[in-house]
Structures are given as structure tokens and as C-alpha cells.
Amino acid sequence: MTFGNPWFLLGALGAFIPLLVHLFDRRRPRPHPFGPMAFVLRSQKRTASRLKLKRLLLYALRTLILLAIPFALAKPEWRNDAQAATVTHGPAATAIILDASLSMRWSDGTPLFEQGRDEARDALKDLLPEEPATVLVCTDTPAPPPTPGFDRARLRALVDEARPTYAGADLSRCLELAARTLEESPLAGKRLVVVSDMTASAFRLESPPPTVKGPTGTPVKPEVVLRDVARSREALDNHALVDLKVEPALQAGPRAFQFTFTVRNFGMKPVKDLEALVRVGEATLAKGFVDVPAGGTTQKALTVRFPQGGTVAGAVTLAPDALGEDDRRAFVLPVPRALKALVVNGAPHATRYRDEAFFVDAALTSPGSPVEAVVRDAEVGLREDFSAYDLVLLLNVAAPTEDEAQKLTAFVQAGGGLFISMGDRVDPEAYNQRLGALLPRALRLVRTSAERESPDADTKATRLAQVKQEHPLFAPFTGSAEEGLVGARFYRYMLLEADNPAAAGGSQVLATYEDGAPAVAVARKGKGRVALFTSTVDRDWSDFSIRTSFLPLMQRFAAYLTGSLDEHEAVHARVGEAVTLRPDGAQKVTAVRAPDGSELPLKAQPDSSFVVGPVREPGVYRVLGADSKPVPALDFAATLDPAESDLTRVPPETLTAYFGEDTVKASTGDTNKPAVPLWTWLILTACLAFFLEGTLLRK
Amino acid sequence: MSLLDAQTLSRLQGVKLRARAVMEGVLSGLHKSPHQGQSVEFAEHKEYAPGDELRHLDWKAYGKFDKYYVKRFEHETNLRAVMVVDASASMGYRSGALSKLEVATTLAGALSYLLVRQQDAAGLSLMVGGAFRDVPPRASAGHLNVLLDALEHASAEGPTDLGSAADHLAEVLPRRSTVIVLSDLLDERQEALKRVLALRQRKNDVAVFHLVDPAELTFPFDDPTLFLDMEGEGRIEVNPREIKQSYLEEFGAFLADVKARCAEADVDYELVRTDERLDDVLLRFLSRRGRRR
Known part of the structure; x- marks a missing residue:
């Protein structure tokens, strides 16, 4: 119990x-002869x-009136946690579990986590001197807390140094760990103090509640004190970019991208005209507004053309x-550069569609x-200055x-x-002789699978x-897109020599014909x-x-060969998880x-990849290469788990039922919540005593 | 304001004046009363029968009706009345204008006036501190002054001893006397009232004027009070509000008991509040006695 105006207690x-x-x-x-x-x-x-009893009652009532009034003026506040501590039979080893999940960053002025720390400090203050205690800051990957002890300063420091994370917290796991630690204490009484916003995502209510070993070795439920830091709020409204x-x-252009994002409203009120921006650095590249119904989802697309x-x-x-962290989602985007290509036409033709370069030119310069x-x-093309391309x-x-x-x-x-x-016009021997060092594989001879003019050419x-x-070059050609690829008919193609293992770098065959001969x-x-494409890019072969x-495919050839087409797998990093980076051989x-700005732990893997993290916060992670030079191609963005944005709270009665009605001793919350109005009861008591006193006096 | 209310009477100095005023009031009320006096007066005729006294033959009636009629009378003898006035210390209590003793002496004086006026013998027995001052009953007009003087000098002192008074009266009174007791009856001894009422068994006509102060009836005290016993050394400090209910029950039971015992013993009982009109008290008393007769 605390007092708002303790000086009034002197009135007692x-x-x-x-x-x-x-x-x-x-x-x-007055003497009176009678x-x-x-x-x-x-x-x-x-x-x-009867009079003796009446006088005694009057004395008690008057004393009660004179006690109740100063107590009421002192504004007493009932702190249920203190009550919980006192209802425990004897001292209890106590573990304070402080929820450090993303949802605790929710703030309507004071972040919930700050209130949680205050609650944890109060819980430490309320402990009896003979009660050992420990503190567990609960994250998504909790570690067992220290053994319960009496070093309050150390525990306060733990609370002071605690910071909210960007991931969820597994409170069920934390309670289990804390219960195991409490078993190390010889005291019979065990108490778990949960300081949390009691969001549903933090609890796994399908798992059994925590237990500790009783004096006889059988599992018993520990006392659970729930300190709900958000209980003064009816609901924690939140919208998020999920x-x-x-x-x-x-x-819209070669460097135009469509950003399609989904906004979810987890609150009970609709959100209107919510501003959405696509930003790079300080520059706003696109702007839009969305309306999201209560408890609903809205998708919005914004197109950005990168210069x-x-x-x-x-x-x-x-x-x-109130929870700004989930209102932002970072991205890392490889925007294709402007490429300059020199198309050397080996078989020009007056008729355009018979020209060797006709289809390639059309493909490369399409909108x-x-x-x-x-x-x-x-003749001209091979004399060009290639460095311009x-x-x-x-x-x-x-x-x-x-x-050349x-x-x-x-x-x-x-x-x-x-x-x-x-x-x-391709002479395999001449090619092998002059461009052997460049060719992925040496050319052998031309194979004809069907004569173009024969009637059964299409079947043969x-x-x-x-x-x-799986290769980036052919990555888009999956599903129905594959049909356009495998439907093509090849009448003639160049056979290649087997790969030369001694050749530096080696080659890779990405596509073969039905007879197994390499196509690409x-x-x-x-x-x-x-x-190397072993057939023609016009309709001859x-x-x-x-x-x-x-x-x-031609466009992807262009991108791949110039390095614009990222060969890396798209990295989808989520906060709390580790990320695997697969650099090129040169990277x-x-x-x-x-x-x-902090550096993440980096672990090299046998397959030349690197495991980074786990990443702890959302945003763009910069990868540094040799000499600490940035490798933008490997940069990646980490995003939040959308489940943590759902701030739906578990009803207190559900938690009480989960932990057991006989073990949940008290439920308290933040200090902003009006405490139990004890003073009104005291005033009522005084009034009642006053009334009874008057009634007794009249009798 | 009436001349006969307690406030006015208290301003009249001495019993003589107060008693006379009350008597005048009684007489003015009597003319409407059916009460026709108590002396030797003709009552009715009766046809003569052998054995009747010939001196009572009404010759005038014989002349008219040619039949012998004998006259019959109410009382053949004079009335002897003794007023027993309790002058114990408790009778000195007053919460209003008159003490119980002053009311008792006034009533006794007024009754004396009435008795002597109709040539009945009136006597007095004054109980003072366990002793008795007797004035034998006589019917002469000069005797009235003796009675009133004795009442005038009565003062409240000593304990109430109704039992001794009854014994004393039994000794000194001839049979068939009228005994009028004026007392607050605050005698704790159980047999005291019984002995007074026993006078009735000796062929005496007994009447009791029970004098009560309004404060004794209503117990109107509020502040803590040290009650002192007027007839002894007893004292008690109480908060009157706390015991008021209980006191009223006790005192009410006492009054009811006295009244019931008087009725049982065929004794006239008159409760007299010291703040009421005394002529009304006497008229009430006389009226009741008239009905009885």
C-alpha cells in the first residue's frame, strides 16, 4: 500500500x-435529589x-472515524502485488520476467517498456528482505536467468540495462526457464512475477503452465503475479506494414518498379488517409494514401522510376x-543499369526478318x-572500340x-x-583456334536434327x-513460362566438345537439347x-x-553477361533469424x-557462403568486402515478424484460468491506472461509523 | 389563567388560601353534580310492616293515601374522616411550581373545608420522620383552623414509613372511619402498602391520593446527573438518557401495581400529578365516590 499524502497519516x-x-x-x-x-x-x-457494550461500541466507532478520515485523506493506494507478497505463506523465491518484445515499444507518451521497467523495479522493492530473487529479460531467444540471490543492486542494474527488442518474446519459454531456476532455491515458496503487456503473441496457451518441484518432488504450480503494464488501455491500437x-x-520504363505493400489495421477503429511513402535516403520517390478498415487489410501499389x-x-x-517500428519496411533493390550492346551481325540481309540481327535487336531494344x-x-563491328560497350x-x-x-x-x-x-558462317576450327580461350567449350561440328524444308521437320x-x-538466367522460365522455352524447335545446332577440366574457371551448361547436347x-x-548459344538467333536453324x-531470354542474357542480373538468391531476412550470404567468386x-552501425557476427561456411546474425533490428544491412569497401549487391533488408504487430491482448480471466485461479494471487498494472480507490471505502466506512454512532447515542 | 392551576396556587401563600381556593372551585363545580350530600336526609317511603319504628310513620302520607308509610333516611350517623398526609423527605421533591407535599396539604385542606362545611368530622394524621402528629376528627368550624395550622407547618423530612402509619391509624381510629391517604407511596417495603390497604378490612372507607411529580413520570433529564436519595445516603451517577427507557418501564409498572392492588382491596385510587388542577382532582374523586355510593 502506498500513500499519496502520507503526512495526513499523522492525523491518525x-x-x-x-x-x-x-x-x-x-x-x-449535576447533583439532583430525587x-x-x-x-x-x-x-x-x-x-x-448493555450500556457497557454500547460504550465499548461507541469507543470503537469513534476511534474508527478518527482513524478512517486521516487515512482517507492520505490517499492510500492498494498495491495488489504487495498483497500477493503477503498472502504467500512465508518468503518465496521470486523470478521477475520482463517482457522485452517488440510490442513493448508501443507508446502513447511513455513506452510500455519504460512502464514495465518501473513495474519490475516496484516488484523488487516489494520483496521481503529474506526473499531471494532473479530477473529474466524475456526475448525471442531467452537464456536461463541467474540463480535467485539477494544482490538487489545487481538485479536493479539488470532491469535498468534491459532494452526492448524488435522481435517477439516467448513468455511461455521464459516462464519455464524461470521456474527451473527457482527450483535452485531451497525456499518452499516460489513466485513468478510477469511484467508484460499480455499480448496474445507472447503466450503459448496450448502448452502447459509452468510448474516447479514441490517439497515431495511432485510438480506444483508456483504463485504467479501478473503485472499488466497496458491494463489502463482498453486496446492497443496498431496498424502495420505487413x-x-x-x-x-x-x-513504365526500364528502371521502373512497382511497390505493392499490404497494410493491416489491428485496431478496432478504421484508419483513413494513411500516408504511405517510398523513400530512398531523405528523398521521397512516391507518395500515396490508404484507408484501412478496422481489423482489415488493404493493398496499395506505388510505381517508382529510378533515375x-x-x-x-x-x-x-x-x-x-503508437508502434512506429512496424510502420516501415526497408528494401534493397538492384536497379538495372543502362547497357550498351554491340550487335555484330554476321549474316546481314536486305529483308529485315531474314537479317541475322533482326530478332536480337528487336528483343534488346524493346520498351x-x-x-x-x-x-x-x-567487318565494321569487330573493329569497334569494345571498351565503349x-x-x-x-x-x-x-x-x-x-x-580482333x-x-x-x-x-x-x-x-x-x-x-x-x-x-x-561459323567455322568451328577457326573459332576454337582464335577464341578458344574465351569459349566456354570448344566447338565441334554442326548437327542437323531435321532438314528445315522436309515435311516432317517439325516432328524431327x-x-x-x-x-x-535454378540459374538466374532461366529463373523466370518456370510454370507456364517454360512452355515458350521448351516449345521451340531446333533443326540444327553446334555440338560442343566436352568440358576441359584444366581450363580456368570451367564452364556451365545451362540448357541441353533432347539428345543431351548443350544448348547454352x-x-x-x-x-x-x-x-554460347549453339543454334542461331534467327530462323535459319x-x-x-x-x-x-x-x-x-535475350534480355536476361544481356543482364547476366553484364553482371546486372544478380546471381544471388533474393535474401529475405526476418528479425531474429540468421541470414546466409552467397557472394560471387570474386566477391x-x-x-x-x-x-x-554495429557489426554482426559473421561465420564462414564450407560452401563459401556466410551466415550472418541473427539480425536484431529491421532495416538495411550493409555488407563490406575487401578493404572494407561496400558490396551493395550483397546488401539486404531485414523485416519484422508481422505477428508481433498484432497487439491483441489476452483477457485477464484467460490468463488466470491458464495459470490456475489458486496461484494467480494478484494482477496489477501501471501506475497511470487509477489504483483501487481505497480512500472512498474509508470515507464510506467513516460515514457508516458516524451513522451507527449517532444511532447508538439516540438509543 | 385559572385561579386553580398549579402556577397560580403556588403564588398563594399558605395552605389556608390554597385550600380555600380549591374548595371554592369544587363547590362551583358541584351544583351540576348529582351528588346530594352525605348527611341525614330523606331518601324514600316504604310501606309499613310490623317491627318498623312508629316514629318514622309519615302521617301526612296516611292522610293522603290512607295507607301507612314509613320514611327512610340515607345516613343515620355523622362522617368521620381522617386525612393521612405523608410528609417524608421524598414528598418535598418538586420539578414545577408545587412540591408533592404542598399539593398534599392543599388537597387535605380543601377536603377539610368540604367536610366541616357539611358538619362532618375531619381529622389529620401527619407522618413526619417516622413520627405522627394527629389532630383528632371534629366537626366544629373552629376545628378547621387547627387542621389548617397543622398542615401549614408540615415540612418534608425523614423516610417514608407507610406500614407504621397504617398500624398507628389502626390503633387510633374508631371503626368505620374514612381514611384519605395522601402520599407518593415511595416505600420500598413490600408490605407497607398492603398494611395501608388492610385498613379497609377494618370497615374503614379508604382512599389513596397517589402524588406524583411530572419529572418522576417522564424522567426528562439529559446531562449526566448525580442522583441523590432524598430519604437516605444513596447516590448514583448515571447518564439519564441511557436508563430513561428502563426507568419509565419500572415506574410505569410500579404505578400499575399500586392501582391494581388498590382496586383489588376496594380502595379508591387517585393518581395526582403535581402540575394538574387540584379542583379537577377533587371533583374527579368526589364524582367517583358518588357513583360508588
Whole structure:
């Protein structure tokens, strides 16, 4: 019990007034000679015992009045936790479990976690001197608390240093750990003090309640004190950004993306005109407003056109509410750069659709493509300064000269991309001789699966059989999209030699024909990449160029060969989980920096990947490579678990039923909540005593 | 204001004046009364029968009706009345204008006037401190002064001893006397009233004027009070409000008991509050006695 105006308690000394009056009242009664004295005597005798009781009652009532009034003025507040401590038979070993989940960051002025710390401090204060105690700050990965002891300063320091996390808290697990720790205390009494906002996501009510070993070894329920830091609030309203999808919006430009995000309203009131922004740094790139019904979900899409390519880190934000942390979702986005491609046309033709480069040019320069293609015939094209281009495509080109081959090799080694497609003009031996160092595999000879003009050409023509869809190049061609790929007919194609294990870097066959012959082979050469397509990109050897998959595949070839197409798996990091980074062979990872600037633990794996984390906060994590240089391509964003945004609270009666009505001794909350109005009861008691006193006096 | 209310009477100095005033009031009330006196007066005729005294033959009636009629009379003898006035200390109590003793002496004086006026013998027995001052009953007019003087000098002192008074009266009174007791009857001895009432068994006509002060009836005290016994050393400190109910029950039971015992013993009982009109008291008394006769 605490007092708002403790000085008024001095007034309780007034309770001695009736006693003093009784002891020192020396008023002389008026003498009165009276005839019928016998009747007075008899009456006095008859009423003596009743009068004695009445006087005693009057004394008690007057004392009560004089005690109740100063107590009421002192504004007593009933602290149920103290009551709980006193109702325990004897001292009890106590474990204070402080909820440090994301929901405790909810704030309407004072964060719930601050109130929780105050509650934990109060719980420590309320302990009896002979009660050992411990503190467990409950997170998603709780560790057993220290053995219960009497070092209150250490426990207070634990509470002072506690910080709320961005993840959920497994209170059920924490209670179990605390119960196990309490068993180390020889005291018979065990008490668990839970300081939490009692959100449903923190409890696993389907699991059994915590128990401790009783004196006989049988499990018994410990006393549970619930300190609900949010009990003054009817509900913890919250809206959150629970999902974000970023997809290219090619119709809006080569570097346009559509941000589709989902906003959920966990509160009981609808949210109107909620502002949503797409921001990169301090710049706002797109802005919109959403209405979310109570308890409902709304999806909104915003399109952003990025001015330049590269890895972009930013965030989608909502107008913040009491829990601002879940109103923001970070993203890391590889925006394609503008690519310049030199298309070397080995078989130009006056009729456009018969031109070797016609379909490739159309595919690369289609709307939304970041590629700017320059088409040259072989003679001119091979003399160009390749350094002005990101990508060179040799389409059915006769083998370049030695000089041209050296230029091409230097170009690729320096990071350029080289695409080579076959055709009638390709001389395998000349290619092997001059470009052998660049080719993923040596060319062998041309195989004809069907003559183009024969009537059964369509049935005899081969098709693509095995496509490595796990490779970024073919990653989009899954499901129905695969049809456009495997439906293409190949009448003729170049066979390749087996891979030379001794060759540096080695090659990779990403697609094969039905006979197992490679259709697409790729290899890394220096800093660049080379792709070999063993058929033609016009309609001479196949009808692939008129298939729906041709255009996107050519664009992905361009992106892949220039390094724009990220080969990394999309990293979906969630707070509380570890993240696996898979750098390229050329990339090195030396550190990962969290949004708050701290470095995360990094663990190298045998498969040259790295395990980072677990990540502890949402936002963009920066990856540093050799010499602490940023590797933006490996940057990733961590997001919150949407389940933690649901602040639905468990009703007190449910918790009482869960822990057991006989063990839940008290339920208290924050100090903002008006305490049990004890003073009104005291005033009522005083009034009642006053009334009874008057009634007794009249009798 | 009437001349006969207690406040006015208290201003009249001496028993003589008060008694005379009361007597005048009684007489003015009597003319409407059916009461026709108590002396030797004609009552009725009766046809003569052998054995009747011839001196009572009404010759005038014989002349008219030619039949012998004998006259019959109410009382053949004079009335002897003795007023027993309790002058114990408790009779000195007063909460209003008159003490119980003053009321008793006034009533006794007024009755003396009435008795002497109709040539009945009136006597007095004054109980003072366990002793008795007797004035034998006589019917002469000069005797009235003796009676009134004795009443005038009565003072309240000593204990109430009704039993001794009864014994004393039994000794000194001839049979068939009228005994009028004026007392507060505050005698704790159980047999005291019984002995007074026993006078009735000796062919005496007994009447009791029970004098009660209004304060004794209503117990109107509020503040803590030290009650002192007027006839002894007893004292008690009480809060009157606490015992009032109980006292009223006890005193009410006492009054009811006295009244019941008087009725049982065929004794006239008159409760007299010291604050009421005394002529009303006497008229009530005389009226009741008239009805009885």
C-alpha cells in the first residue's frame, strides 16, 4: 500500500482522543435529589451490561472515524502485488520476467517498456528482505536467468540495462526457464512475477503452465503475479506494414518498379488517409494514401522510376502510430543499369526478318529494356572500340582475326560480356583456334536434327530438354513460362566438345537439347562472362526467335553477361533469424553492418557462403568486402515478424484460468491506472461509523 | 389563567388560601353534580310492616293515601374522616411550581373545608420522620383552623414509613372511619402498602391520593446527573438518557401495581400529578365516590 499524502497519516493520532477523553474527562455531573431512587438504581442495574457494550461500541466507532478520515485523506493506494507478497505463506523465491518484445515499444507518451521497467523495479522493492530473487529479460531467444540471490543492486542494474527488442518474446519459454531456476532455491515458496503487456503473441496457451518441484518432488504450480503494464488501455491500437513486394514495372520504363505493400489495421477503429511513402535516403520517390478498415487489410501499389541503375536501399513508410517500428519496411533493390550492346551481325540481309540481327535487336531494344543496341556488320563491328560497350554479341560471325580475338579477350577479361550464337558462317576450327580461350567449350561440328524444308521437320526437330531453372538466367522460365522455352524447335545446332577440366574457371551448361547436347553454355573469363548459344538467333536453324521466351531470354542474357542480373538468391531476412550470404567468386565479405552501425557476427561456411546474425533490428544491412569497401549487391533488408504487430491482448480471466485461479494471487498494472480507490471505502466506512454512532447515542 | 392551576396556587401563600381556593372551585363545580350530600336526609317511603319504628310513620302520607308509610333516611350517623398526609423527605421533591407535599396539604385542606362545611368530622394524621402528629376528627368550624395550622407547618423530612402509619391509624381510629391517604407511596417495603390497604378490612372507607411529580413520570433529564436519595445516603451517577427507557418501564409498572392492588382491596385510587388542577382532582374523586355510593 502506498500513500499519496502520507503526512495526513499523522492525523491518525486523533484516534487516541476518545481514550484520552475517557481517561481525563473530569466533568462533575449535576447533583439532583430525587425521590424514586430505587427505580433509578434498578434501571441502572438492568441496563449496566448493555450500556457497557454500547460504550465499548461507541469507543470503537469513534476511534474508527478518527482513524478512517486521516487515512482517507492520505490517499492510500492498494498495491495488489504487495498483497500477493503477503498472502504467500512465508518468503518465496521470486523470478521477475520482463517482457522485452517488440510490442513493448508501443507508446502513447511513455513506452510500455519504460512502464514495465518501473513495474519490475516496484516488484523488487516489494520483496521481503529474506526473499531471494532473479530477473529474466524475456526475448525471442531467452537464456536461463541467474540463480535467485539477494544482490538487489545487481538485479536493479539488470532491469535498468534491459532494452526492448524488435522481435517477439516467448513468455511461455521464459516462464519455464524461470521456474527451473527457482527450483535452485531451497525456499518452499516460489513466485513468478510477469511484467508484460499480455499480448496474445507472447503466450503459448496450448502448452502447459509452468510448474516447479514441490517439497515431495511432485510438480506444483508456483504463485504467479501478473503485472499488466497496458491494463489502463482498453486496446492497443496498431496498424502495420505487413508485406512488401517489389516488381519491375517495364511498362513504365526500364528502371521502373512497382511497390505493392499490404497494410493491416489491428485496431478496432478504421484508419483513413494513411500516408504511405517510398523513400530512398531523405528523398521521397512516391507518395500515396490508404484507408484501412478496422481489423482489415488493404493493398496499395506505388510505381517508382529510378533515375539510374545500381543497388538502391530505401524504405516504404507509413504515417507512424503508437508502434512506429512496424510502420516501415526497408528494401534493397538492384536497379538495372543502362547497357550498351554491340550487335555484330554476321549474316546481314536486305529483308529485315531474314537479317541475322533482326530478332536480337528487336528483343534488346524493346520498351522497358535498359539495353541500347548498336548493330554493325562483322567487318565494321569487330573493329569497334569494345571498351565503349558493356556487351558484344557475335551473331553467326565468321571467326575474328587474331587481333580482333585479342581485343575481344581483353574486353571480356576486363569485365565485358560476350554472347556468341552459331550459324552457317561459323567455322568451328577457326573459332576454337582464335577464341578458344574465351569459349566456354570448344566447338565441334554442326548437327542437323531435321532438314528445315522436309515435311516432317517439325516432328524431327529437337527441343530443349533440360533447363537449369535454378540459374538466374532461366529463373523466370518456370510454370507456364517454360512452355515458350521448351516449345521451340531446333533443326540444327553446334555440338560442343566436352568440358576441359584444366581450363580456368570451367564452364556451365545451362540448357541441353533432347539428345543431351548443350544448348547454352556459360563461363567466367576474368571479370567478364561469356555465353554460347549453339543454334542461331534467327530462323535459319530454329524457330526459337519467334517464340515468346526469346525476348525475355535475350534480355536476361544481356543482364547476366553484364553482371546486372544478380546471381544471388533474393535474401529475405526476418528479425531474429540468421541470414546466409552467397557472394560471387570474386566477391569477398569481411563484415556486415547493422542499421545502428554495429557489426554482426559473421561465420564462414564450407560452401563459401556466410551466415550472418541473427539480425536484431529491421532495416538495411550493409555488407563490406575487401578493404572494407561496400558490396551493395550483397546488401539486404531485414523485416519484422508481422505477428508481433498484432497487439491483441489476452483477457485477464484467460490468463488466470491458464495459470490456475489458486496461484494467480494478484494482477496489477501501471501506475497511470487509477489504483483501487481505497480512500472512498474509508470515507464510506467513516460515514457508516458516524451513522451507527449517532444511532447508538439516540438509543 | 385559572385561579386553580398549579402556577397560580403556588403564588398563594399558605395552605389556608390554597385550600380555600380549591374548595371554592369544587363547590362551583358541584351544583351540576348529582351528588346530594352525605348527611341525614330523606331518601324514600316504604310501606309499613310490623317491627318498623312508629316514629318514622309519615302521617301526612296516611292522610293522603290512607295507607301507612314509613320514611327512610340515607345516613343515620355523622362522617368521620381522617386525612393521612405523608410528609417524608421524598414528598418535598418538586420539578414545577408545587412540591408533592404542598399539593398534599392543599388537597387535605380543601377536603377539610368540604367536610366541616357539611358538619362532618375531619381529622389529620401527619407522618413526619417516622413520627405522627394527629389532630383528632371534629366537626366544629373552629376545628378547621387547627387542621389548617397543622398542615401549614408540615415540612418534608425523614423516610417514608407507610406500614407504621397504617398500624398507628389502626390503633387510633374508631371503626368505620374514612381514611384519605395522601402520599407518593415511595416505600420500598413490600408490605407497607398492603398494611395501608388492610385498613379497609377494618370497615374503614379508604382512599389513596397517589402524588406524583411530572419529572418522576417522564424522567426528562439529559446531562449526566448525580442522583441523590432524598430519604437516605444513596447516590448514583448515571447518564439519564441511557436508563430513561428502563426507568419509565419500572415506574410505569410500579404505578400499575399500586392501582391494581388498590382496586383489588376496594380502595379508591387517585393518581395526582403535581402540575394538574387540584379542583379537577377533587371533583374527579368526589364524582367517583358518588357513583360508588
